[in-house]
Amino acid sequence: MRQIPLCDMKKGERSVIKELKIQGSLRRRLMDMGFVEGTAVECAGVSPAGDPKAFLVRGTVIALRKEDAAQILGVAE
Amino acid sequence: MIIGRIALAGNPNVGKSTVFNALTGMKQHTGNWSGKTVGAAEGMFRKGKKEIRLVDLPGTYSLITDSAEEEVTRNFLCFEEFDAAVVVCDACCLQRNLILALQTAQLVPKVLICVNMLDDARKKGIEIDIAELEKATGLPAVGISASTGEGMQNLKNAMADLLEDRIKTDFIPVRYPKDIEEAAERIFDQFKNRYDFKGIYPVLRLLENEHGFVTELEKRRGKIPKDLKTALEREKSLLQNKHPEDKIAACTVLRAEEICLSAVKRNPERAAKKDEKIDSVLTGRWLGIPVMLGLFGFIFWLTVSGANYPSAMLSAAFAKIGEWLSELFAVLKIPPVLNSLLLEGVWKVLSWVVAVMLPPMAIFFPLFTILEDIGYLPRVAFNLDRGFKSSGACGKQALTMWSVYFWKKPHIFLRRCFYGIFRGALYAPF
Numbered sequence: 167m168r169q170i171p172l173c174d175m176k177k178g179e180r181s182v183i184k185e186l187k188i189q190g191s192l193r194r195r196l197m198d199m200g201f202v203e204g205t206a207v208e209c210a211g212v213s214p215a216g217d218p219k220a221f222l223v224r225g226t227v228i229a230l231r232k233e234d235a236a237q238i239l240g241v242a243e
Numbered sequence: 244m245i246i247g248r249i250a251l252a253g254n255p256n257v258g259k260s261t262v263f264n265a266l267t268g269m270k271q272h273t274g275n276w277s278g279k280t281v282g283a284a285e286g287m288f289r290k291g292k293k294e295i296r297l298v299d300l301p302g303t304y305s306l307i308t309d310s311a312e313e314e315v316t317r318n319f320l321c322f323e324e325f326d327a328a329v330v331v332c333d334a335c336c337l338q339r340n341l342i343l344a345l346q347t348a349q350l351v352p353k354v355l356i357c358v359n360m361l362d363d364a365r366k367k368g369i370e371i372d373i374a375e376l377e378k379a380t381g382l383p384a385v386g387i388s389a390s391t392g393e394g395m396q397n398l399k400n401a402m403a404d405l406l407e408d409r410i411k412t413d414f415i416p417v418r419y420p421k422d423i424e425e426a427a428e429r430i431f432d433q434f435k436n437r438y439d440f441k442g443i444y445p446v447l448r449l450l451e452n453e454h455g456f457v458t459e460l461e462k463r464r465g466k467i468p469k470d471l472k473t474a475l476e477r478e479k480s481l482l483q484n485k486h487p488e489d490k491i492a493a494c495t496v497l498r499a500e501e502i503c504l505s506a507v508k509r510n511p512e513r514a515a516k517k518d519e520k521i522d523s524v525l526t527g528r529w530l531g532i533p534v535m536l537g538l539f540g541f542i543f544w545l546t547v548s549g550a551n552y553p554s555a556m557l558s559a560a561f562a563k564i565g566e567w568l569s570e571l572f573a574v575l576k577i578p579p580v581l582n583s584l585l586l587e588g589v590w591k592v593l594s595w596v597v598a599v600m601l602p603p604m605a606i607f608f609p610l611f612t613i614l615e616d617i618g619y620l621p622r623v624a625f626n627l628d629r630g631f632k633s634s635g636a637c638g639k640q641a642l643t644m645w646s647v648y649f650w651k652k653p654h655i656f657l658r659r660c661f662y663g664i665f666r667g668a669l670y671a672p673f
Contacts, residue, residue: 191307191309192309194305194307194453194488194492195304195305195307195309197489197492197493197496198304198305198307198342198492198495198496199304199305199339199342200338200339200496202492202493202496202497203493205496210522211522211523211526211625212528213526213531213625213626213628213629214526214527214528214529214531214532214626215626215628215629215630216629217628217629217632218625218628218629220526220625224336224338224339224496224500225335225336225337225338225339226336226338226339229621229625229628231628231632
């Protein structure tokens with residue numbers, strides 16, 4: 167299945183996380199906030215300038231900038 | 244009689260300070276423990292003759308930190324002396340909050356889960372089954388709504404009971420892959436005497452080679468001796484997965500999910516739709532910015548021009564008092580030098596500053612608090628992040644700048660407030 171980065175999701179789209187390419191402390195931080203493999207994500211909103219985007223993950227909305235969201239890969243649900 | 248010291252931890256924006264203030268009645272003084280760089284308030288409350296000390300730690304999502312404030316919390320929980328920890332959780336997103344609770348329970352034996360904002364959660368159709376939560380975690384739990392005072396007495400009782408061993412904690416450990424668990428157990432046995440570990444948490448960080456923790460451990464408790472280091476390296480090399488941190492993080496998240504499956508009852512779609520509609524306006528492509536400008540403009544206007552009326556009234560009142568004082572001074576035959584020093588100098592300056600500064604502050608801060616309470620501020624940061632990013636800053640700084648515009652001094656105070664609200668690169672959850 168084709169993997170698409172979270173930053174390419176449109177509002178209301180859902181996908182399941184397949185891979186985190188982020189390294190370093192942000193990687194662990196995102197994992198602690200629930201971004202682990204197999205987690206369902208929904209794009210909950212896009213800010214007026216198109217970046218950052220907000221994602222609904224495990225009951226919480228988290229905003230991510232494009233460069234960070236680009237490094238999280240998911241497959242469409 | 245002091246019966247113990249309790250650390251109060253929690254994610255940012257879970258109403259932890261409200262809990263702290265409700266418990267201590269603001270009887271607090273700034274903590275004074277080693278390595279403190281950012282303030283943590285310490286207070287106390289009484290239960291009969293018993294006195295319980297309380298340390299309010301900066302909010303953090305995880306004990307694996309990436310900022311100075313979070314390090315304060317990590318360092319306190321990992322290295323300071325205290326008798327029990329209360330982890331305040333937001334009932335609306337319990338799962339994310341449980342990560343910190345699980346990590347804390349891996350550190351110290353006495354941990355109480357305090358589920359706050361039950362009233363908000365109910366409005367959103369979320370019910371927390373406290374008994375199930377206790378059963379699923381093996382930790383005592385209390386449900387409260389700090390803003391309405393619901394459950395606060397239960398919380399006080401539970402804290403005293405926990406300190407005096409009337410309630411037992413029997414934490415059900417988070418399970419990890421077998422090789423990690425076995426390695427952790429062996430390392431724990433080797434390290435526990437020298438480093439006084441009370442739970443599995445420090446060992447997991449050693450296995451992951453989590454830089455922040457290991458550095459702080461060596462700084463506070465001395466360099467890891469060669470034999471232990473060798474043993475640690477050997478265990479790491481035996482692990483099947485060379486990067487155990489991913490597995491460890493995932494297991495903790497999945498454990499939190501599992502707990503919530505039994506403890507959280509959702510009445511789906513109840514209030515979510517309404518929230519979504521409001522959000523599509525507040526952060527919407529076309530309306531987000533205009534609504535924000537309008538709202539801020541209104542507050543700005545109210546603060547600047549609305550404050551003129553109470554300012555004028557205060558000035559008049561102070562002038563009147565000044566006249567009385569001058570008559571009084573005349574009767575008392577105060578020498579002219581002293582008269583002009585006190586009346587023309589001290590009194591005029593003091594009353595002028597109060598008359599000018601007090602009304603705008605009394606208008607601005609409550610309004611701002613309302614915006615903060617309803618969660619509008621993180622949305623502003625969300626709207627503005629892009630613009631600020633292009634100058635190397637981030638969205639949360641918009642609010643600091645905005646407030647600086649008319650308060651020069653409170654800037655520092657506000658900066659600290661906002662820093663607490665908008666952690667790092669905009670993962671401010673709303």
